[in-house]
Amino acid sequence: MRFEIASVLSGDDNYIGLDEKLVGYNGDSDLSKPFFSSVYKDTFHRKLEDNENQEAPLMPREVLLKNGNGGSRPIKPLQFRYGRITGEIMRRRNRTSEFSVLERMADEAWTLGLKAWDEVDKFDVKETVSSNVYEGKPESCPSWLSMSGEELANGDRLMFxxxxxxxxxxxxxxxTPHYAHQEFLPQLTRRRNGDSLVMVSQFMVELQGLKSVDGEDPPKILxxxxxxxxxWSHxxxxxxNTCYRMQWGTAQRCDGLSSKKDDDMLVDGNLRCEKWMRNDVADSKDSKTASWFKRFIGREQKPEVTWPFPFVEGRLFILTLRAGVxxxxxxxGGRHVTSFPYRTGFTLExxxxxxxKxxxxIHSVYATNLPASHPSFSLQRVLEMSSKWKAEPLPARPVHLFIGVLSATNHFAERMAIRKTWMQSSKIKSSNVVARFFVALNPRKEVNAVLKKEAAFFGDIVILPFMDRYxxxxxxxxxICEFGVQNVTAAYIMKCDDDTFIRVDAVLKEIEGIFPKRSLYMGNLNLLHRPLRTGKWAVTYEEWPQEVYPPYANGPGYVISSDIAKFIVLQHGNQSLRLFKMEDVSMGMWVEQFNSTMTVRYSHSWKFCQYGCMEGYYTAHYQSPRQMICLxxxxxxxxxxxxxxR
Incomplete structure (x- = not known):
């Protein structure tokens, strides 16, 4: 039987003293009572089963950890100045077909994560990350690139x-566009008396940024x-359009009608939408009369030419996308067709x-006049290594609110924006509120190496040793729940994302409006939401057999009381916590279970914004680092x- 060590690293300096001894643990290295006592046990490797009473995935109760002398084997801490290793010895079962999809994902992520962290530990960050990138030296890049259609297809239709x-x-x-083909759209069945077949021919050209997390699409800059x-217009x-963190902006649609010629609507002097021939639009009688009158009096008139739609099924096209000011x-085909203004937060670099796609x-692609260097790749421009942004050590006394921020490994800019903004609020600086980032690992070891250095310097990151997946x-x-109740002894625990801006004072005031001894679940609540059974975010009946979800707060920002968090930790510790891949729905499921024995106050407010921002917000979501600074x-x-x- 094979054993491996599961580890958790915290970014808090107070865990290890200057002499490298553990602080607050009687001077020995026995971590059989770790602060993440249950999250990283064998729960990754137990089968998720359906329970007839709950009608949802349920963790079986068999304990599969191998104990020595009645307890877990002690694990010695890694010699990191900024944290300590905590975890349990994990017993691996032989992989069988009995594993669920979620369990196989977790098993693979855990294995890859431990391997990735071992690799990072063997390399110095300056060796792993090129000095050009880390020290801010310009990186040399080609001024032009070209690809054949075959090369593009072999590269997943992506040019780097x-x-x-x-x-x-x-x-x-x-x-050359394909000829139209039939597609089945079930939502048209009622409108067309059962006919839901549509002839479709369309394609997409996208400028994309770097993908951050598996399961999350890369940002679409264009x-x-x-x-x-x-x-739908026939x-x-x-x-x-643009898309950030899988949230689309407002679309600009060009449908053959000329856009306004006002100065504020022009882009580098060009119309946003040029006119092309349309069967449903004809020149008005007035315009024809005016044209004849101008010709009659001899006034010079610039001839107006209307071209057909520039793309035709089965006919070759040459499209040029140029970045203007x-x-x-x-x-x-050499004619200007559309222009699209840059959107704040989406930069060319x-x-x-x-x-x-x-x-x-595609027959060929050419990219010319490309920049020879990319200075913004320098993490020095993103990670401002100043002591004023360092986190305070965890306080010895209980705190009122602990905020756990979910973040991806390479979201350096997002974390830095939070450090400079709402993490500077007076309540956090006074240690009445504590905030920490929770980050899993990236497939790229150089990114993990910089994350390690970032965690060591700022002291506000908890590194979770599994490969990140949505x-x-x-x-x-x-x-987050376990850290909040066992490390900081918080009365309330808040979960948010790294693109969420929090008005800390406003959230505390909203919490204080609740009777202090009531169990609390606060956020932007959803009632009677149904799982999507088709599409990219489809949920199978095996994953969720019920027709509706329990009441749950949207994931960008919600608050629970410590008794609910303790219940979650306890249930997870004894392998009875039901798990589901959507974390906000999972929280609603856990709170509902807790509510069956203890009355919970469900507190709803639209000001915990799910999409964007509203006046008087408590939290604003989908905020770019620049928007964070502005807010x-x-x-x-x-x-x-x-x-x-944006």
Whole structure:
């Protein structure tokens, strides 16, 4: 039988003294009572089963940990100045077909995570991360790139742009759209008397940023979507948009009508949408009369030419995407077709990937006038290594609120923005409120190496040694609960994401409005929500057999009382906690179970914003680092106003 050590690293300096001895643990190295006593036991390797009474995944109660002398074997701490290893010796079962999908994911993530952390420990950060990247030296990149259609197809239809784009860069795509094919859309069944087949021909050209977490799409800095057939308007359309953390912005649709010529609507002097021929639009009688009158009096008139829609099924096209000063400009066949203004928060230098997908055959792609260097790759520009941003040691006394922030390994900019903004609130600086980031590992060892250095310096990161996946976020939530009740003894625990801005004072005031001895579940609550059974975020009946979810608060920000957190930790410790891949639904499920024996106060407020921001918000979601700085600036001046840009 094979044994391995499961470890958890905390970014708090107070765990290890200057003499490298554990603080507060009687001077020995026996960590058989770790502060993450249950999260990293054999729960990764037990079968999730359905229970007839609960009708949801349930953890069986068999204890599979091998104990020595009636307890866990002691684990010696790793010699890190910023943390300590805590965990249990984990007994691995032989892999069998009995494992659930979630269990297999966790098993693989755990194995890869332990291996990744061992690799990081063997390398010095300056060796692992190139000095050019870490020290801010410009990284040399090619000024042009080209790919054939075959090369693009073999690379998952993705071209890597190592230094992104700059003003003046251009990308030329030569391709041929497919002929329309039938697609089944069940939502049209009622509208069309049972006919839900649609003829579709469309493709997408996207400038993408770096992907951060498995299960989460990379940000779309530009989404260009020509729809030859299949749009709901029943006419050819070109749609433009952006997408950050899987949240789409407002689409710009060009449907053959010319956009306004007002100065504030132009992009580098170009129309956002040029006019093209449409069967349902004809020149008005007045315009024809005016045209004849101008010709009659001899006034010079510039001839107006209206071209057909630039994309045709089965016909070759040459599309050029050019980065201007104010936005992107799209030309097809040498003619300007559309322009799309840049959106704040989406920068050209972040556009490190070109993806082309959909109903199109690509023959060749050319990228020219590319920047020769990418200084913003320097983490020195993101991680501001200043002592004023360091976290205070954990207080010895109980705290009122503990905030656990879910973050991805390479979200250095997001964490730095939080350190500079709401983590500077007076309640946190006075240690009445404590906040920590919870981060799993990345497939790239150089990213993990920089994360290790970041955690060592700032002291505010809890590193969880498994490979990050969207489906395993629930494990981070359990870790937050355990840290909140066992490390800081918090009265209330709040979970949020690293793109969530928190008005700490407002959240505390809302909590204080609740009778202090009541169990509390507070946030933007959802009632009678149904699982999606189709699409990317589909939930199978095996995963969730019920027709509706229990009441649950949206994941970007919610609060629970410590008695609920203790219940979660206890249930997880005895292997009876039900797990589900959607962490906010999981929390609703756990609170519902707790509520069956102890009355819970469900407190709902729209001000825990799920999408974006609203005036007087408690939390604002999908906020970029620049928006975080803007919100903090407004809040510092006494105004809880939104920064509605990206």
């Amino acid at each position: 742009l190592p230094c992104g784009l700059a003003a003046g860069s251009s990308i030329t795509v030569v391709g 989404h260009l979507n020509p729809r030859i057939k299949g749009d 006419r050819p359309v070109i749609e433009h 104010e936005g992107y400009h799209i030309n097809v 972040d556009a490190t990937g070109l993806a082309i 959909g109903d199109v055959d 489906e395993l976020v629930v494990l981070k939530t359990i870790a 903090w600036d407004k809040l510092s001046r006494g105004r809880a106003h939104c920064c509605n840009f």
